[in-house]
Amino acid sequence: MIEEIYIRLAIDFVSVFILLRLIYYPNYKKMEFFFTFFIFNLTIFFITFLLNTVDISIGAAFGLFAVFSMLRYRTEGISMKDMTYLFLFIAIGMITAILKGSWGELMLFNFLILGFTYALESDFLLKKELSKTILYENIEMIKPENHPALVEDLRKRTGLKVHRISIDEIDFLKDKAVIQAYYYEK
Template sequence: MLSSFSPDFLMRLALNFVSVLVLVRWLYYPAQRDRELAFSLFMFGLTIFLVAYVLKTLDLAASFGFGLFAVFGLLRYRTEGISNKALTYLFIVTALAMLNALGHFSLLEFGIMDGLVLLTTGLAEQGRLLGLAPKGREIRQTVQYERIDLIRPERQAELLADLQARTGWTIERVEVVELDFLKDVATLRVYHRPLEETAGHFIQVQPGRPSQSGTD
């Protein structure tokens, strides 16, 4: 079966597989702890590579394929409230897949370019490349919160204290995603330090009831 594939295709496929795996598993996931998006990024990198390689055999312009996947990625993932950093990783995965599928370089040149992208991403993620202080790993979770009176900026300390008391998390910061004054509920994006194991990404915080967890 493998004999029907050209050595060029197998080399490019293996290089892209390893590069995307390193990017998602050892750079993105340890920093964000988002299993669902890590899966999406990995599969995105694999499928973009395969389709781009097919477009190459059909002599279609590289700009056509890149534009197609860039538009799809931005439209599809922007509707899910994806963070700017996750969008950046999505672009890196897309760029690696397109580069590995359409580039005309030797194996050594491919390896240098992919390695440079991964090294730069890793240094930037740690803050070393930009001269920033290293940031501890944090988890982002979405919370439905009924005490909208604490959303006001001057009561931020009370908001953090209340969330920490209910969840047991060490909360770094909170962002207001949406306010529903008809239901007196706010949707918050909470960033906290990870516990040993944190199950779920969606938590409803309501008085007098246990917290309910699910996927963000």
């Protein structure tokens, strides 16, 4: 059992390292969640590995997975993407700890998760569209007939290759509008 936990832990660590350093960080350049992602994964790994050594029903295992996957920090600062990554770290920890197959199957499952994540995060399948919220003061430009000129004005002011916009709020008292400007990363 001791050497099995070391092998599984090594596979888990390599998978987490690849997900953190080679997929998550290059795309988001945020280090604030590294600790959270790593510790969540490690804790889930150890809990599920230890629970896997005792007999529990499949229903109890799914219930445990549901509890861990539904954990959510009650802050506004966590985006949907970060929550998805947190779920991935939980899933990798659980899969690595409880999969009954061979080491090859275990590495294959982790590779598939990492491969699909990389493919979806890169420009391999889709161009990455980003958005910026802009407080815009030229209220005359928000009229539908002026949208092409508005897009061009936003391109000049921001230096971004804006290709579409949405107007989220209009304040006629202050002559301002809140606009979402959408552009491609590259």
